[in-house]
Amino acid sequence: MFRALAAALLLFAASGCVGVPDAGSFSKPDSHALTDTGDTRLARAISAAHGDELPQSGFVPLGDGMAAFVARMALIATAERSLDVQYYIWHGDTSGILLVDQLLKAADRGVRVRLLLDDLDTAGKDAFLAQLDAHPNVEVRLYNPFGYRGVRALGFLGDLKRLNHRMHNKSLTADNQATIVGGRNIGNEYFNAVAHITFADLDVLGIGPVVGKVSGMFDLYWNSDMVVPVSGFVGEGDITREGLRAARAGFDRRVDEQLASDYVRAVRESPVLNKLRFVELPVYWGDATLIYDDPEKVYHQKISEDTHLIPKLAPLLNDAGREVLVVSPYFVPGDKMVDFFASLVARGVRVRILTNSLAANDVGLVHAGYMRYREDLIGAGVELYEFKPSPSQVVRNKSWTGSSAASLHAKTMGADGERLFVGSFNLDPRSVALNTEMGVLIDNPTLARQLSRSFEQAVGEQAYQVVLEGGELRWIDTNPEGGPREYDIEPQTTWWQRFAAGALSLVVPERLL
Numbered sequence: 122m123f124r125a126l127a128a129a130l131l132l133f134a135a136s137g138c139v140g141v142p143d144a145g146s147f148s149k150p151d152s153h154a155l156t157d158t159g160d161t162r163l164a165r166a167i168s169a170a171h172g173d174e175l176p177q178s179g180f181v182p183l184g185d186g187m188a189a190f191v192a193r194m195a196l197i198a199t200a201e202r203s204l205d206v207q208y209y210i211w212h213g214d215t216s217g218i219l220l221v222d223q224l225l226k227a228a229d230r231g232v233r234v235r236l237l238l239d240d241l242d243t244a245g246k247d248a249f250l251a252q253l254d255a256h257p258n259v260e261v262r263l264y265n266p267f268g269y270r271g272v273r274a275l276g277f278l279g280d281l282k283r284l285n286h287r288m289h290n291k292s293l294t295a296d297n298q299a300t301i302v303g304g305r306n307i308g309n310e311y312f313n314a315v316a317h318i319t320f321a322d323l324d325v326l327g328i329g330p331v332v333g334k335v336s337g338m339f340d341l342y343w344n345s346d347m348v349v350p351v352s353g354f355v356g357e358g359d360i361t362r363e364g365l366r367a368a369r370a371g372f373d374r375r376v377d378e379q380l381a382s383d384y385v386r387a388v389r390e391s392p393v394l395n396k397l398r399f400v401e402l403p404v405y406w407g408d409a410t411l412i413y414d415d416p417e418k419v420y421h422q423k424i425s426e427d428t429h430l431i432p433k434l435a436p437l438l439n440d441a442g443r444e445v446l447v448v449s450p451y452f453v454p455g456d457k458m459v460d461f462f463a464s465l466v467a468r469g470v471r472v473r474i475l476t477n478s479l480a481a482n483d484v485g486l487v488h489a490g491y492m493r494y495r496e497d498l499i500g501a502g503v504e505l506y507e508f509k510p511s512p513s514q515v516v517r518n519k520s521w522t523g524s525s526a527a528s529l530h531a532k533t534m535g536a537d538g539e540r541l542f543v544g545s546f547n548l549d550p551r552s553v554a555l556n557t558e559m560g561v562l563i564d565n566p567t568l569a570r571q572l573s574r575s576f577e578q579a580v581g582e583q584a585y586q587v588v589l590e591g592g593e594l595r596w597i598d599t600n601p602e603g604g605p606r607e608y609d610i611e612p613q614t615t616w617w618q619r620f621a622a623g624a625l626s627l628v629v630p631e632r633l634l
Contacts (some may be wrong), residue, residue, distance in 0.1 A: 141265065141266065141347060141349060147349070147350055147353035148350070148352070149349070149350055149353075152235065152260075152340075152343065152344070153344075154203065154294075154297050154336035154339065154340055155202050155203045155296075155297055156297060158201075158202045158203070158296040158297045161200075161202055161296045161298060162199055163196075163199050163200065163201070163295055163296045163298045163299055164296065164298045167299070167328050171328070171404065175328065175329035175330065176330075177329060177406045177408055177409075178328065178329035178330050178331035178332075178406070178408070178409035179327065179328045179329050179404040179405065180325045180327050180404065180405050180406075180407075180409070180561075180565070180568065181327075181402050181403070182325055182405075182543075182568065183303070183324040183326060184322075184323050184531075184575070185313070186305075186311060186312040186313030186319065186320075186322065187312060187314075187387070187388060187391055189301075189303075189305055189311070189312060189322070189324050190216055190312035190313075190314070190388070191388060191391075192301060192326055193220060193293055193301060194220065194223055196293060196295040196299055196301065196326075197220065197223040197224060197227055197295065198223055198226075198227070199295060200227050200232050200295040200296050201232060201296060202232060202296050202297075203232060203233045203234075203294075203295070203296055203297060204224065204227055204232055204235070204293070204296075205235050205237075205292070205293075205294045205336060205339045205343075206234070206235065206236045206237065206292075206293050206294075207238075207288075207290050207292045207293075207339055207342065208237075208239070208290075208291055208306055208307055209238075209239045209241075209242065209287065209288060209289045209290065209291060209306055209545070210239075210242045210306035210308060211238060211242065211306070211307040211308070212242075212306075212307060212309065213246070214308060214309045214314075214315075215309055215314055215379045215382055215384055215385070216307060216308060216309050216311070216312045216314055216384075217307050217309075218372075218375055219376065219379055219380075219385070220307060221253070221372075222372075222376045224236070224253075224259070225253070225256065225369075225372075228256050228257075228259045229258075231258060232258060233258055234256075234258060234259045234260070235260055235262075235339075235343060236253070236259065236261045237261075237262050237263075237264065237288075237343055237348065238262075238263055238264065239263070239264045239265070239287050239288040239289070240263040240264060240267055241273060241287050243263060244270075244271070244272065244273050247351065247354055248359070250351045251351055251352065251354070251355040251359065251360060252360065252364075252365055252368045252369075254350070254352055255360050260350065261350070261351040261352075262343060262348045262349060262350050262351065263348065263349055263350075263351055264287075264288035264342070264348050264416070264557075265283065265284065265286060265287065265288065265347050266349050266354070267280075268280065270354060283419060285555055286555050286556065286557075287555070287556045287557070288342070288416070288556070288557045289545045289552065289556040289557060289558050290338075290413065290545055290557055290559045291303060291304065291305060291324075291545050292335050292338075292339065292559065294332060294335050294336055294339065297332060297333065297336050298328065298332060299326065299328050300326070300327050300331065300332045300335045301324050301325070301326050302324065302327065302335060302543070302544065302559065302560070302561055303322070303323055303324030303325055303531075303543050303544065303545070303560075304322045304323055304530055304531050304532045304533075304543075304545055305322045305324050305530070309384075311530070319527055319528075320527070320528050320529070320530035321508070321528070321529050321530060321531055321583075322531045323532075323533055323543055325543050325561065326402075327561065328404070329406075329409075330409070331411060331561060334409075335411060338411060338413050338559065341416060342557075345416035345417060347416050347417055347419065348416070405563075405565045405568040406565065407563055407564040407565035407568070409561050409562065409563050409564070410433075410561065410562040411560075411562075412430050412433040412434060412544075412559070412560060412561070412562060413430055413557070413558065413559035413560070414429055414556075414557040414558050414559070415427070415428040415429070415557075416557060418557050424553070429553070429554075430546060430558050430559070431546075431552075431553050434542060434546065434560070434562075437534060437536050437540055437542055437562060438461075438465070438534065439465075440536065441465065441470050441536040441537050442469075442470065442537055443469075443470060443537045443538075444470065444471045444472075444473070444536070444537055444538065444573075445465060445470055445472045445473070445534070445535070445536055446473055446474075446533075446534060446535040446572065446573060446576050447474040447475070447534050447548060448474075448475045448476075448529070448531050448532065448533045448534070448576065449474070449475075449476055449547050449548040449549070450477050450482075450528065450529040450530050450531070450532065450547060451477075451482075451484060451487045451491075451547040451548075451549045451551070451552075452474065452476035452477075452487075452491050452547065452548050452549060453487060453491050453548070453549040453550055454491075454494050454498070454548060454549075455494075455550065455631060458548065459494050459497050459498055459501065462474075462498065462501060462503050463497075463502070466501055466502035467502075471504070472502070472504065473504040473505075473506070473576070473580070474498070474505050474506065475508060475529065475576065475580060475584060476505075476506075477507065477508050477528060477529045478507035478508055478509060478584075478585060478596075478611065478612065478613070479492075479611045479614050479618060479619070480509070480510040480612065480613035480614050480618075481507070481508045481509060481510040481527065481528045481529060482528065485625070486625060487549065489622045489623075489624075489625035489626040489629055490549070490550075490631055491549075492622060492623070492626050493626050495587060496589060496594065499587065499589045499594075500589060504586070506579075506584040506586050506587065507584055507585045507596070508527070508529040508579070508583060508584050509527070509583050509584060509585065509598075509612075510527055510528070510613055511527060527583075532544055532546055532547055532560070535572045535573060535576075536569075537569075538566060538569050538573055539564070539566050539569050540562060540564050540565075540569055541565075541568060541569045541572050542560050542561070542562050542563075543560055543561055543563065544558065544559055544561060545559055545560060546558040546560050550631050550632055554632070581599060582600050583600075585597060585598050585608070586599065593609065595607055595608065595609055596610075596611065596612050
């Protein structure tokens with residue numbers, strides 16, 4: 122029995138250790154963002170609302186999950202020439218199915234669709250993605266694909282060093298005229314479409330010069346050697362005309378089922394549909410810098426400004442004179458970052474950080490890494506807050522939304538009420554050194570102060586402040602029913618959760634987090 126198991130593991134390891142397939146084994150022509158889109162409906166709408174020349178970038182914050190979903194649907198439905206779409210996760214649930222349906226309808230009317238997905242989340246989806254790719258106006262490519270197309274955990278056995286690097290970027294760009302970037306993947310939990318859990322998240326819809334920068338980044342990834350067409354994993358005869366017709370008919374039936382869902386009914390009844398018009402939306406203008414990792418970051422172990430995001434993000438915090446705000450759901454600062462925050466406090470900068478509590482964190486392993494640094498951060502004068510799993514202010518309608526549990530997923534930072542960052546980047550070793558990330562630095566005091574107000578509301582209503590009393594950690598809830606309450610153990614957790622996190626914190630290497 123043992124020999125048979127060992128042989129099976131060796132087989133899986135060998136099948137996983139093939140590296141990124143060589144470009145000579147499949148057709149992968151370079152392509153680039155379309156620039157002749159000034160006469161599109163989207164371009165005309167932006168021009169009518171804001172003029173022909175946009176010297177600065179404009180941003181609309183999308184903090185509400187339903188608004189973020191509708192904004193994506195609206196951009197895809199409006200596109201006439203091109204859609205460039207890049208995501209880490211794309212679930213096959215209500216939101217995922219409806220967004221794919223919009224992409225297919227756009228392709229049916231002649232829009233060129235380029236869909237770039239990280240391969241970690243595509244297990245079992247090769248056939249569907251290949252059928253999508255077979256549409257003459259759709260091309261699907263995968264970032265850093267697994268050689269073994271079965272269970273991803275088995276693929277890791279043979280090629281962990283390469284496959285541990287994933288593409289965490291998130292962007293959707295329509296007609297090279299408008300883009301959505303931020304922290305959300307595609308899935309019901311990101312759009313307030315499920316009853317059991319939701320993610321508190323943030324995107325921005327951008328227009329103006331930032332859009333061309335996002336398109337340029339997308340092209341860099343799309344044409345990278347780290348990216349492979351999904352057609353490279355499809356055998357001859359797997360895609361037939363009859364099979365495609367049957368697949369489209371089956372998918373259309375799934376779409377019809379989702380259109381009858383309570384969530385879609387709620388979207389149709391929501392005023393957000395009418396608000397998502399460029400004439401009515403409040404747009405915040407300012408200079409914007411798109412920052413991102415090189416798609417071939419896996420081959421660059423040394424952190425540098427040429428290949429890594431973090432050196433381009435550091436000045437936002439380092440140049441602060443009064444206040445730094447950090448919202449990072451997965452927060453493992455390491456000794457160097459702790460020292461950095463301590464140096465900011467020492468020179469008079471107020472540093473406040475919001476991350477997930479153990480009860481709210483959907484990745485307990487990350488919490489095990491984070492908990493090592495709480496005492497040092499608080500001892501250095503950093504104000505530390507942990508997000509509650511159950512928001513105190515939530516509309517509960519469990520037929521479609523109003524979660525019984527919540528998790529922080531937004532990734533944003535602000536400095537001095539003047540500048541802010543919105544993107545996919547967490548302050549943890551994985552975002553710094555392993556995954557590729559992206560985000561936008563925005564110079565707009567009004568938007569930055571809006572972040573400050575949202576932070577104040579979150580830490581006042583939806584978080585515990587973590588403090589040190591007599592050398593021991595305490596969690597203070599300032600907004601419970603019946604007045605403030607203090608805990609001497611991590612609130613809303615079981616003995617086992619606390620034991621497991623504490624044990625893991627002693628043994629798990631940070632480079633794996």
